[in-house]
Amino acid sequence: MTMNIQPVSNERPSPDKDTKIKILLADDHFMVRDGIKMVIHNNFMNTEILDATNGEDVLNLASDNPDINIFIIDYYMPNCRGTELLTRLKNSFPATPVIFISSTEERELMKTIIDKGASGFIPKSTSPQIIVQAINLVLAGGTYIPKTLLEIAQQHDTSQDKPKAGLTNRQLQVLHLIANGFTDKEIASKLDVSHHTVKAHTTCARNLLGAKTRTMAVENARKLGLIE
Amino acid sequence: MVTMNSDILFTSTINDYLLMDHNGDHLQTLADNFQHASLDLLKKIELSIDDNDLGAWRSDIHTLKGIAGVAGARSLHDICDTLRSRNDNTFIDNPSHIMAELRNAIDVYCDAIHKTLNAPPRKESRYDDEHTTRQ
Numbered sequence: 047m048t049m050n051i052q053p054v055s056n057e058r059p060s061p062d063k064d065t066k067i068k069i070l071l072a073d074d075h076f077m078v079r080d081g082i083k084m085v086i087h088n089n090f091m092n093t094e095i096l097d098a099t100n101g102e103d104v105l106n107l108a109s110d111n112p113d114i115n116i117f118i119i120d121y122y123m124p125n126c127r128g129t130e131l132l133t134r135l136k137n138s139f140p141a142t143p144v145i146f147i148s149s150t151e152e153r154e155l156m157k158t159i160i161d162k163g164a165s166g167f168i169p170k171s172t173s174p175q176i177i178v179q180a181i182n183l184v185l186a187g188g189t190y191i192p193k194t195l196l197e198i199a200q201q202h203d204t205s206q207d208k209p210k211a212g213l214t215n216r217q218l219q220v221l222h223l224i225a226n227g228f229t230d231k232e233i234a235s236k237l238d239v240s241h242h243t244v245k246a247h248t249t250c251a252r253n254l255l256g257a258k259t260r261t262m263a264v265e266n267a268r269k270l271g272l273i274e
Numbered sequence: 275m276v277t278m279n280s281d282i283l284f285t286s287t288i289n290d291y292l293l294m295d296h297n298g299d300h301l302q303t304l305a306d307n308f309q310h311a312s313l314d315l316l317k318k319i320e321l322s323i324d325d326n327d328l329g330a331w332r333s334d335i336h337t338l339k340g341i342a343g344v345a346g347a348r349s350l351h352d353i354c355d356t357l358r359s360r361n362d363n364t365f366i367d368n369p370s371h372i373m374a375e376l377r378n379a380i381d382v383y384c385d386a387i388h389k390t391l392n393a394p395p396r397k398e399s400r401y402d403d404e405h406t407t408r409q
Contacts, residue, residue, distance in 0.1 A: 073340075074337075075311070075337055075340060075341060076307075076311070077304075077307050077308060077311045077341045077344060077345070078340055078341060078344050080303075080304075080307060081304055081307075081344035081345065082344070084291075084294070084300055084303075084304065085290075085294075088294045088295075088300070120340075122336065148340075149336050149337070149339040149340035149343060149354075149358075150336075169343065170339075170340045170341075170343035170344050171284060171287070171342075171343030171344075171348075171351055172287075172343075173284065173286040173287040173289075173290050174287060174290035174291060174294070175286075175290045
């Protein structure tokens with residue numbers, strides 16, 4: 047089985063810490079929305095969250111708010127198929143990433159959704175800090191793949207010499223510069239981004255590589271052959 | 275950091291909520307909402323059993339699993355996961371047992387959260403204790 051975990055393009059600029067982030071959050075249960083909102087408001091400084099409870103709401107709010115930065119949508123909502131909604135959103139808002147949340151942790155479903163263009167899949171039992179990292183990763187242009195799916199993908203995908211482990215090219219660039227001894231500020235200056243953005247890339251790379259520190263992330267990336 | 279039962283709670287989720295504020299208000303709000311929402315869902319699940327409506331039952335169990343995940347209620351989440359993955363009509367065989375199991379998991383979660391929120395902060399290390407005593 048070959049899994050599609052190619053890194054996505056990093057053309058969309060990632061918002062800096064001071065930039066306002068507009069999120070459309072859709073789930074038919076208030077408790078899920080409240081829980082995720084609590085996590086977002088506590089971890090992102092300047093955020094506006096739009097609530098939706100079904101697919102129709104999502105499409106209406108999306109067309110009224112073309113400046114939405116990210117969609118976070120429950121895969122199963124009443125009268126709404128997640129894949130259908132994804133297709134419609136991708137047709138109308140191709141540059142806006144879509145993360146699905148779900149109670150389901152079926153690997154085949156996760157894989158299908160990512161293959162169809164979603165930027166992530168977050169099981170509802172995911173801890174708040176991982177949710178934050180996943181949102182950061184997606185805002186930085188990456189794709190969040192749950193650990194269980196990523197491990198399987200790495201075991202099965204032998205078709206490439208250098209598996210990218212879901213890292214974006216930008217994250218690999220940052221890791222490469224860390225490996226060469228550059229500080230966050232120096233990397234920020236080299237890549238012409240803020241040091242917050244560099245930090246976000248590093249955090250996401252650490253998460254994807256299962257590393258607690260920058261040094262460990264570099265080591266793991268080297269072991270995987272991602273960087274020299 | 276307090277000691278938590280990892281059979282009952284998703285401990286990393288609960289710890290993350292506790293880290294969000296100093297007095298545990300977020301976790302308390304979440305747990306209160308969870309208690310109300312889960313008990314409402316139990317009523318719906320009972321109705322779906324009475325109506326022999328497997329579709330509604332599955333949907334409600336799915337929703338209960340979702341809110342259990344968000345609230346960090348591991349044991350309830352796992353029970354729902356097992357129930358949801360069944361492809362037969364087994365809920366009809368022993369509904370009272372299933373309802374009791376779900377209710378118990380909710381009670382146990384609420385109790386564990388109450389204990390977590392009321393637990394005294396754990397001391398950093400034995401050295402710290404001795405050091406403080408000497409001073």
